[in-house]
Amino acid sequence: MPVTIRDVARASGVHISTVSRTFSAPHLVNPETRVRVLACAEDLGYRPNRAARALITGRTHNIGLIIADIANPFFPPLIKAAESQARHRDYHVFVADTNEDPTAEEELVHALAKQVDGVLLCSPRMSNSLIEQLSREVPLVVVNRQVTGLPCVLMDVGQGARSAIEHLVGLGHRSIALLGGPRSSWTNREMRRAASAAARAGGAELTVLGPNAPTEVGGSAIAEQVRRSGVSAVLAYNDLMAIGLIEGLDALGVRVPQEVSVVGVDDITLSRLTRPKLTTVATPTGAAGRTAVDMLLQQDIESPRGARGSGAGTALGVRRTTAQVMLQTDLVIRDSTGPGPYARPARPLAAPRGPDPHCPAGPGTPTTATGDAVAS
Amino acid sequence: MPVTIRDVARASGVHISTVSRTFSAPHLVNPETRVRVLACAEDLGYRPNRAARALITGRTHNIGLIIADIANPFFPPLIKAAESQARHRDYHVFVADTNEDPTAEEELVHALAKQVDGVLLCSPRMSNSLIEQLSREVPLVVVNRQVTGLPCVLMDVGQGARSAIEHLVGLGHRSIALLGGPRSSWTNREMRRAASAAARAGGAELTVLGPNAPTEVGGSAIAEQVRRSGVSAVLAYNDLMAIGLIEGLDALGVRVPQEVSVVGVDDITLSRLTRPKLTTVATPTGAAGRTAVDMLLQQDIESPRGARGSGAGTALGVRRTTAQVMLQTDLVIRDSTGPGPYARPARPLAAPRGPDPHCPAGPGTPTTATGDAVAS
DNA sequence: TTGAAAGCGCTAACAT
DNA sequence: ATGTTAGCGCTTTCAA
Numbered sequence: 001m002p003v004t005i006r007d008v009a010r011a012s013g014v015h016i017s018t019v020s021r022t023f024s025a026p027h028l029v030n031p032e033t034r035v036r037v038l039a040c041a042e043d044l045g046y047r048p049n050r051a052a053r054a055l056i057t058g059r060t061h062n063i064g065l066i067i068a069d070i071a072n073p074f075f076p077p078l079i080k081a082a083e084s085q086a087r088h089r090d091y092h093v094f095v096a097d098t099n100e101d102p103t104a105e106e107e108l109v110h111a112l113a114k115q116v117d118g119v120l121l122c123s124p125r126m127s128n129s130l131i132e133q134l135s136r137e138v139p140l141v142v143v144n145r146q147v148t149g150l151p152c153v154l155m156d157v158g159q160g161a162r163s164a165i166e167h168l169v170g171l172g173h174r175s176i177a178l179l180g181g182p183r184s185s186w187t188n189r190e191m192r193r194a195a196s197a198a199a200r201a202g203g204a205e206l207t208v209l210g211p212n213a214p215t216e217v218g219g220s221a222i223a224e225q226v227r228r229s230g231v232s233a234v235l236a237y238n239d240l241m242a243i244g245l246i247e248g249l250d251a252l253g254v255r256v257p258q259e260v261s262v263v264g265v266d267d268i269t270l271s272r273l274t275r276p277k278l279t280t281v282a283t284p285t286g287a288a289g290r291t292a293v294d295m296l297l298q299q300d301i302e303s304p305r306g307a308r309g310s311g312a313g314t315a316l317g318v319r320r321t322t323a324q325v326m327l328q329t330d331l332v333i334r335d336s337t338g339p340g341p342y343a344r345p346a347r348p349l350a351a352p353r354g355p356d357p358h359c360p361a362g363p364g365t366p367t368t369a370t371g372d373a374v375a376s
Numbered sequence: 377m378p379v380t381i382r383d384v385a386r387a388s389g390v391h392i393s394t395v396s397r398t399f400s401a402p403h404l405v406n407p408e409t410r411v412r413v414l415a416c417a418e419d420l421g422y423r424p425n426r427a428a429r430a431l432i433t434g435r436t437h438n439i440g441l442i443i444a445d446i447a448n449p450f451f452p453p454l455i456k457a458a459e460s461q462a463r464h465r466d467y468h469v470f471v472a473d474t475n476e477d478p479t480a481e482e483e484l485v486h487a488l489a490k491q492v493d494g495v496l497l498c499s500p501r502m503s504n505s506l507i508e509q510l511s512r513e514v515p516l517v518v519v520n521r522q523v524t525g526l527p528c529v530l531m532d533v534g535q536g537a538r539s540a541i542e543h544l545v546g547l548g549h550r551s552i553a554l555l556g557g558p559r560s561s562w563t564n565r566e567m568r569r570a571a572s573a574a575a576r577a578g579g580a581e582l583t584v585l586g587p588n589a590p591t592e593v594g595g596s597a598i599a600e601q602v603r604r605s606g607v608s609a610v611l612a613y614n615d616l617m618a619i620g621l622i623e624g625l626d627a628l629g630v631r632v633p634q635e636v637s638v639v640g641v642d643d644i645t646l647s648r649l650t651r652p653k654l655t656t657v658a659t660p661t662g663a664a665g666r667t668a669v670d671m672l673l674q675q676d677i678e679s680p681r682g683a684r685g686s687g688a689g690t691a692l693g694v695r696r697t698t699a700q701v702m703l704q705t706d707l708v709i710r711d712s713t714g715p716g717p718y719a720r721p722a723r724p725l726a727a728p729r730g731p732d733p734h735c736p737a738g739p740g741t742p743t744t745a746t747g748d749a750v751a752s
Numbered sequence: 753t754t755g756a757a758a759g760c761g762c763t764a765a766c767a768t
Numbered sequence: 769a770t771g772t773t774a775g776c777g778c779t780t781t782c783a784a
Contacts, residue, residue, distance in 0.1 A: 006762095014770075015770065016761090016763095018769085020763060020764090021770085024762095024763070024764095029770080033770085045513075047490070049490045049762070050487070050491065051436075051491055051761085051762095052760075052776090054427060055428055055431065055761080055762070055778090056761090056763045056776045057762090057776090062491070070451075070456070071453070071645075075446075076446045076447035076473075077447070079446055083472075094470035094472065095446070095472065096468070096471065097452075097456060097471070113423070114425045114426055114777095115427055137421075216649050217645075244649065247649045250651065273596070273619065273623045378777095380776090380778085381777065381778065382777080390754075392755095392777090392778080392779095393754075393757095393780080394753085396777095396778065396779055396780085397753095397780095400778090400779070401779095409753080425776095425778070428760090428776075429777080429778055430760090430778095431759095431776095431778070431779090432760045433760090433778090434760085756781105757781090757782085757783100758780090758781085759778100759779095764774090764775095765772100765775105766772080766773080767770100767771080767773095768770085
């Protein structure tokens with residue numbers, strides 16, 4: 001049933017190599033022949049078998065995209081941007097979801113390895129050393145994580161967290177909570193580091209609550225704890241968590257932003273549609289997707305794995321790009337943040353909250369702040 | 377660099393066919409040899425090249441999942457269920473997004489055709505005839521669309537729309553709007569058909585507004601028109617649109633459900649977290665994903681395309697399953713619907729709802745109907 | 753139980 | 769410009 005290159009050759013009275021050339025190097029074939037071959041191919045419904053082709057060229061023209069959680073609205077824009085960029089370069093994208101499971105991540109890389117020319121690892125949860133190891137099996141670009149020696153696309157969430165804290169401090173908040181995300185998240189560590197530093201610099205106290213599931217449920221589940229902690233402002237790991245928190249606080253009768261200010265991270269579509277509209281740190285997800293694809297393809301070109309002539313100098317000239325790109329973030333101020341107890345303009349509710357001994361910061365450990373550590 | 381079966385053979389001092397057997401038919405190889413081969417393989421980091429294997433077996437152990445829009449929260453649960461089901465059967469899933477673009481759909485099917493054993497087409501926007509044509513290239517299972525002669529997984533949105541309208545009529549609404557979705561959506565047509573019939577039966581007037589983009593933006597954009605239309609209740613194509621509409625109405629100062637009742641479709645996670653919580657028609661997306669994978673694999677097994685011995689009787693015994701499965705939906709009543717202008721004073725019940733047509737089968741229980749499907 | 757050989761669909765030297 | 773030939777990495781008869 002499947003029509004092969006041989007069928008087309010037979011039908012058009014030429015050798016299979018001519019048919020092959022018609023598709024992969026049209027300029028090397030006589031225009032008349034080409035037309036005839038093309039006609040026959042069209043006629044028979046022939047389509048080159050990309051897998052077979054890949055076996056010999058070493059290039060599948062596919063790229064893999066491994067995502068921690070497709071259900072997180074943060075990712076779709078990244079996926080779409082990556083797909084669009086890939087399509088422009090005649091590549092197809094295969095997306096795979098890992099459910100935030102490190103084991104699934106590893107397995108998926110193995111499964112994809114031979115069927116794609118490279119893999120984009122988005123917000124991976126596995127260890128850096130495993131990532132490095134896997135990168136020897138297939139070209140990798142890591143998104144939202146810093147792995148030394150590998151090309152990475154990062155978003156400056158450190159800067160974002162700093163801006164958020166400064167915004168809150170500027171509004172008069174002195175007691176702020178950071179809702180942490182998954183423990184193994186690079187973003188989480190960066191935010192924590194930067195937020196601590198910014199809080200210290202601004203004379204505010206930062207309580208870290210978490211880790212939490214990076215979802216609405218994770219946010220609403222921590223609402224009670226937030227209320228008890230007595231903070232007047234919260235920076236959440238992401239928008240989903242922030243939105244869930246607002247819902248949760250609302251259910252407890254705590255008003256946002258009147259009683260507690262909330263800042264998210266990501267600027268997902270939804271954050272514009274909730275009430276109150278969410279103040280958030282916008283991350284350039286589309287740019288990240290595009291950049292990651294570019295970096296992968298660029299690196300790919302230099303090492304066409306398993307190609308014919310690679311008999312001798314395989315490892316030769318494999319000059320891997322290890323550039324790391326840091327994308328800017330932007331604080332978008334909307335309606336979920338407002339004046340805090342220490343706001344400049346004389347506020348009637350100068351409630352002397354005093355330096356309250358916050359309850360022990362939940363499952364997570366309190367504030368850390370390492371220098372410019374890259375290690376992990 | 378990539379280690380092949382030959383490297384393992386050399387290292388373990390056996391012929392490549394023995395190595396091959398060690399992986400694909402272990403019982404045919406001497407236990408001692410097997411252990412030795414496995415050890416060498418492990419040592420070298422060997423992994424069978426699935427693509428090369430597929431070339432000869434005709435089975436890639438991959439399935440493709442083509443999705444209209446990954447950003448629509450309706451799909452992730454379906455994707456996750458499909459992936460989990462596939463994994464149990466030692467299959468991997470490649471997801472591809474089409475941006476609701478019919479052309480992209482077609483191209484993607486072609487691209488995937490040779491790299492997967494079958495494709496799940498979710499909420500396709502292309503024509504039925506094109507779908508049928510593509511199904512000759514690769515086994516297809518269609519989700520959220522009825523295509524005669526092809527295996528389909530459907531959700532009973534007709535029943536859902538009917539329940540929704542009856543709920544609204546029972547609350548005293550007599551002037552209802554239906555916010556339509558994409559024109560080429562089967563779901564859209566079904567909802568419209570059923571909603572009209574139910575409205576007529578209930579003595580209510582139904583206004584169809586649309587088509588609209590099946591997103592929050594689509595919903596908020598139509599708010600003004602809804603207000604002007606003077607209806608007291610709205611059934612939206614999906615939850616996203618419903619949520620957008622509520623936001624839009626709110627911005628116009630129209631209160632939900634006090635002034636206008638709103639019903640969505642899908643029961644996405646978010647619908648539980650908005651205020652008011654959304655009344656919606658729950659669709660069994662997880663069950664749909666699982667069922668679709670099952671149907672695909674079942675059909676697949678019967679026709680291992682391009683296998684070795686298929687020289688003569690290729691088309692023989694290719695008995696394609698054309699079963700169509702209809703999954704139940706359920707109306708979930710929350711806070712976005714309330715009494716309408718014709719509500720019974722005092723006792724709102726006793727409304728002549730007629731025989732409640734709730735099927736005995738719970739949500740997600742497949743009802744199978746084979747063969748000759750009803751044309752749409 | 754293992755080896756030898758053929759070949760899946762295709763491309764890429766090398767001839768002609 | 770086209771045909772020949774040798775594989776890509778693997779599985780699968782067929783012998784031994």
